[in-house]
Amino acid sequence: MEPTSTRRVASHWRWISGVVALGLAAGLGLLVMLRESPFDLDADWMTDVLAERGPVLEVLAMLMDRIGGGPIGVVVVPLGLVALLLIARRPWGALFSIIAAALSAAIVQLLKGTFARARPEEILVTADFGSFPSGHVANAATLATTIVLIFGLSRSRAWVWMLGAGWIVAMALSRTYLGAHWVTDTIGGALIGIAVAVIVWAPFVTRLEREPRPSKNAPTPTGAAATPLTPAEGAPTLGAAAGSRLRAPAESLSPHWRDRCPSG
Helix, strand or coil: CCHHHHHHHHHHHHHHHHHHHHHHHHHHHHHHHHCCCCCHHHHHHHHHHHHHCCHHHHHHHHHHHHHHCHHHHHHHHHHHHHHHHHHCCCHHHHHHHHHHHHHHHHHHHHHHHHHCCCCCCCCCCCCCCCCCCCHHHHHHHHHHHHHHHHHCCCHHHHHHHHHHHHHHHHHHHHHHHCCCCCHHHHHHHHHHHHHHHHHHHHHHHHHHHHCCCCCCCCCCCCCCCCCCCCHHHCCCCHHHHHHHHHHHHHHHCCHHHHHHCCCC
8 A cells, every 4th residue: 555545544544443432432321321210330430439438548539530520630730731731842833732632522511411410419519510421530530531642652662552541541540530520521531532532533643743852872963863974974084084194294295206215
């Protein structure tokens, strides 16, 4: 397959994968709206969570609640990422991340009002109406996916993927632990966050690839890595330099004395 065709297929798959994930989230929301009672998975998980509640885990979950939503999760964290990207001279990455965060938050609020799912009764935090999808998990998924797409598209940076996935799972667990969401709410939030980030990323791919990245070799003042010259490329060898110095005095003699000098 030609390189141009390969790039075209890859571009299409970015859009398609994002749209499919968004469609799965919408389909799950429709099932939730049509069902009067929670799914068995939701009910069983909530029963297990209630049995495991304790003061230490509750403090950690409350901390995740503050970080993942409200002014901090919706405004402070996205703007903090934008600031870091601008400092790193990644303006296109900054623009991509803020668009993805804003669009994800808007879609979540739209779907909450559309599906109007009631939250669990055993909730430990104050929350607005609309359980599906989880806004905290959507924020976490958008943030993690954005960072992965900007910094982690390399086999050597698999740890970025692992941290991103861990952050999404931790946020989902904290939301169900606090009784703020059903399990299916967190699944829907994760799908929306990932889908929005991938869809927004698609038109930014080329520009993001052209932005500066950390290099293993330190650049020269002109911006290019220093490349040593080989003898074939014109770099003088030690022997050639010594020979040129020995020949210089003989060449400076007059023709009369040069003929009298013995040649080696």
